[in-house]
Amino acid sequence: MLAVLLLALLGLVYSENDNIVSFNDAMIAEAKSQISTGEWMLLFHADWCGPCQDAKPHFYKFASWAKDSRPDLHIASISHDGGGQLFGDFGVKYLPTILFVKDGQVRNLSDRRETLKDMFTNDEWKNVMPTAEMPSENKSETGKRIGNLSALKSLSSTQKTLALAALIGFFLLVSIIRSRATKAKIFKTK
Numbered sequence: 001m002l003a004v005l006l007l008a009l010l011g012l013v014y015s016e017n018d019n020i021v022s023f024n025d026a027m028i029a030e031a032k033s034q035i036s037t038g039e040w041m042l043l044f045h046a047d048w049c050g051p052c053q054d055a056k057p058h059f060y061k062f063a064s065w066a067k068d069s070r071p072d073l074h075i076a077s078i079s080h081d082g083g084g085q086l087f088g089d090f091g092v093k094y095l096p097t098i099l100f101v102k103d104g105q106v107r108n109l110s111d112r113r114e115t116l117k118d119m120f121t122n123d124e125w126k127n128v129m130p131t132a133e134m135p136s137e138n139k140s141e142t143g144k145r146i147g148n149l150s151a152l153k154s155l156s157s158t159q160k161t162l163a164l165a166a167l168i169g170f171f172l173l174v175s176i177i178r179s180r181a182t183k184a185k186i187f188k189t190k
């Protein structure tokens with residue numbers, strides 16, 4: 001009994017791949033901006049969904065394989081509990097859903113969840129037509145972020161100018177004080 005429990009625990013630990021990131025709606029802008037570049041394999045699931053529990057071991061096994069064999073492929077898991085808005089943005093209506101996003105093009109691999117590895121060992125994913133583009137909201141989100149970044153940059157350059165002006169002012173002040181002091185000295189010696 002104890003041995004079984006121990007084994008189950010080990011299994012749990014084993015199934016938690018460290019190359020799977022979890023996204024939720026609290027970081028939706030960041031998540032979408034990350035997913036919009038490079039290669040992503042996304043698992044949409046929920047704790048209450050039975051078929052998801054069946055799909056998870058396949059997905060985890062694939063993630064372990066990808067870690068060494070396809071290190072550029074990012075793997076993410078999105079739970080409906082906390083990630084409902086991401087479900088909406090990617091048009092996910094059925095669970096589990098597995099989407100492969102490459103350079104912003106979304107391919108639906110839900111039906112291939114048991115043979116995900118083959119999709120990459122034979123480049124089979126190329127035969128799957130993209131069904132959608134990345135939700136475009138993130139593009140404007142990226143634009144916003146760039147806007148914010150440039151605002152930050154101009155702020156820092158303003159700060160630099162201010163700092164320089166303060167420095168020049170300080171030296172001017174020091175030299176004025178010093179010249180006055182020397183004048184005063186000259187006065188005294190006279």
Ligand SMILES: *[C@@H]1O[C@H](CO)[C@@H](O)[C@H](O)[C@H]1NC(C)=O
Pocket residue numbers: 090091092093094097108109110111131
């Ligand atoms: C993905 O494919 C499955 C099965 O073909 C389908 O039920 C589902 O609606 C698709 N999901 C998306 C987001 O396209």
Ligand SMILES: *[C@@H]1O[C@H](CO)[C@@H](O)[C@H](O)[C@H]1NC(C)=O
Pocket residue numbers: 144145147148151
């Ligand atoms: C900068 O970012 C904040 C929070 O991310 C956002 O609310 C704001 O609208 C952005 N500003 C600009 C100028 O886009």
Ligand SMILES: CC(=O)N[C@H]1CO[C@H](CO)[C@@H](O)[C@@H]1O
Pocket residue numbers: 088089090135136137138140
């Ligand atoms: C600006 C823009 O195109 N926003 C879109 C972002 O994605 C959502 C969901 O897919 C769309 O409804 C928005 O129109």
